[in-house]
Amino acid sequence: MAPAVERDPLEMEVRERPLPAHVGIIMDGNGRWAEERGLPRLEGHREGSNSVREVTRTARRIGVQALTLYAFSAQNWSRPADEVAGLMDLLREYLASERQEILENGIRLDAIGELERLPRFVREPLDSVREASARNRGMVLTLALSYGGQEEIAAAAEELVRRARAGRLPPGPIDVETFASALWTGGLPPVDLVIRTSGETRVSNFLLWQSAYAEFIFVDTLWPEFRARQFLEAVLEYQKRERRFGLTSAQLPK
Numbered sequence: 001m002a003p004a005v006e007r008d009p010l011e012m013e014v015r016e017r018p019l020p021a022h023v024g025i026i027m028d029g030n031g032r033w034a035e036e037r038g039l040p041r042l043e044g045h046r047e048g049s050n051s052v053r054e055v056t057r058t059a060r061r062i063g064v065q066a067l068t069l070y071a072f073s074a075q076n077w078s079r080p081a082d083e084v085a086g087l088m089d090l091l092r093e094y095l096a097s098e099r100q101e102i103l104e105n106g107i108r109l110d111a112i113g114e115l116e117r118l119p120r121f122v123r124e125p126l127d128s129v130r131e132a133s134a135r136n137r138g139m140v141l142t143l144a145l146s147y148g149g150q151e152e153i154a155a156a157a158e159e160l161v162r163r164a165r166a167g168r169l170p171p172g173p174i175d176v177e178t179f180a181s182a183l184w185t186g187g188l189p190p191v192d193l194v195i196r197t198s199g200e201t202r203v204s205n206f207l208l209w210q211s212a213y214a215e216f217i218f219v220d221t222l223w224p225e226f227r228a229r230q231f232l233e234a235v236l237e238y239q240k241r242e243r244r245f246g247l248t249s250a251q252l253p254k
């Protein structure tokens, strides 16, 4: 498989330029993909999990360090009960079917969010793959599950209070690095690129803190149709942007 893919001119072009260290993806449009075909919404999520597999493989192959996927938001619990149940089943199936490939490819699987809200039949295989892959160093694949950026920031504030009460945080100003260390994404690099599929141009409570200087790419493609090519095209678009981090263009290294 590898040699044929490596000859893909788009992939070769992407590999020649600096890669985003951390890519976050808002995987939107599964429901519309299914409805357009007269299928139940869950079939869109199922096809979407094939995109998850393909995009993860591609990110790993080109050398992205961290990939964070918004798989289920804290607000998604309010969807119809059968859709929530179907998504939980799909997550369990995904963890079972991808376990081997994750381990064989040096991927470390992690998860962020209010994980205690997940049903046990998801939490157990999730913890099992997290533990089994904990020492892998190839790419960190983080699933945002029952996740909300505002919830995460509130939880970080609580964590800092705990540290202060335990005498592990001196009283006084809290700098950005200290605050970031209390977030669920503690050890991950800042997000360089956020991709959202399906034509919506919202952040929807995803990685609010971490995406402070991210480049955002919004594509019309629905998530079930977002595969290796579309991912590489988004990375290439990112690579052509000038990132200024608050500086002027003239101040940037040539």
Ligand code: FPP
Residues within 6 Å of the ligand: 027, 028, 029, 030, 031, 032, 033, 045, 046, 048, 049, 052, 069, 070, 071, 072, 073, 076, 090, 091, 094, 143, 198, 223
């Ligand atoms: C948003 O599309 C997508 C979700 C709420 C769930 C995302 C889940 C997957 C991609 C599959 C399972 C995940 C993994 C990691 C295996 P939507 O339902 O809001 O689409 P719509 O806006 O067209 O209705």
